[in-house]
Amino acid sequence: MSLAGSRSLFSLVFLVGAFASWAAFNLQAGGGLDSCPLWGVQRGLMLLLAGTNLLAALQGPMRWGRPLYWGLNLLLGVLGVITAGRHVLLQNIPSEQLLACLPDMPFMLRHLSWWQALQLVFMGTADCAEVSWTLLDMSLPEWSLLFFLLVLALGGYRLQRSLRAARQAAALP
Template structure:
């Protein structure tokens, strides 16, 4: 039996996501930083990762079940890392002319087809390029990318476990 049993790792992953989301909500409501559309997409992937991890912990699946849960959380972590990586790239790339006045995500989802909304989100907006806050010289998307990288490692470990 492994020292880090799969069920306890799913719970650890859920706690990590809950702490990250707590920090994110503190930055939004305590500090007053407004999330850009790419930040919201990253939040969705983080919340999905956390909820799937919680479901896996509560379900306590067998070998095939935890591999399925592990694959699902790996997909969430990869998608979140891709989104965070795109935002980091937008922030570090030479200045372009992004759409500076995109309406809110809710409005876009109500008025446009989903594929068009996704395309607009990944093109980036002026809000996505702005760096309003840093910690140890890293912006929020860079911290998000780092967090998703850690979650990818955790999910890959879960998926590749032999037990």
Template structure:
């Protein structure tokens, strides 16, 4: 697809592309869990939450399909925030996996147990601090662990909100240029 055609994509088209990629990421994650037998660690679950959050914003944006720059900027910003959150969690997960075994945090209680007894703020803080469970590398594909592939997926997924935001910026710029023309 040429650069000119990419520039003309609507919020709906970018959102549908983002939503489709979110569906692909979730299909792979669920396939690895239910078919491959890989149990997700707490950080994996938070990465899934980021994918689902981005998917929700993309779905609403696709249905709404705003034509104004404010709506496009809002959807682009919200979906980019979800994607950046996923990038941050995946990056943290990779960092934990890179630690020498003697520096890996000890395994804590399971996510279900923490959700039952702790406030959400404490659960998030404990999960992001990581555990030994999150530092294990259970699967490699082409020498890259699952959090590495997820990070790559989030970087690719970021193209959709960036495309939406670029469209909003171009609308803003063209309306400013148009308002300064002599009558």
């Protein structure tokens, strides 16, 4: 596995994650899309993923650094799939069955434990069930789910390859 190959993949994941976060922010701010708390969590995970991959691309990790970064990608991909998957599921539930609204995240974090706030966010609101924008007949959470699934697949594959290469290099005299 070449260093250039790893750097270019880290750069690609950074660019796609940064673009997706930028596009989502602009659609919400300029397009007037309602903000579901789950969408905020997904954007946060995309930004963490973009930042992790930017750091990896700039650092150019060696033998044991690559598995660390691909492992972080894998972890963030799993969290993203869980969050986006829940959002897609909520879009298939009638909005009458969901909470009407939630307080904003800073308020919840001031007055509730972190775990309680996260549970409320995952319960979803009527805003989460609304599909107000699509591209190629896919909503933003569905695009987010696709992105996180691709990151999960790429992270798992590259982590496995990186670990194998690191083990082989450590076994050499």
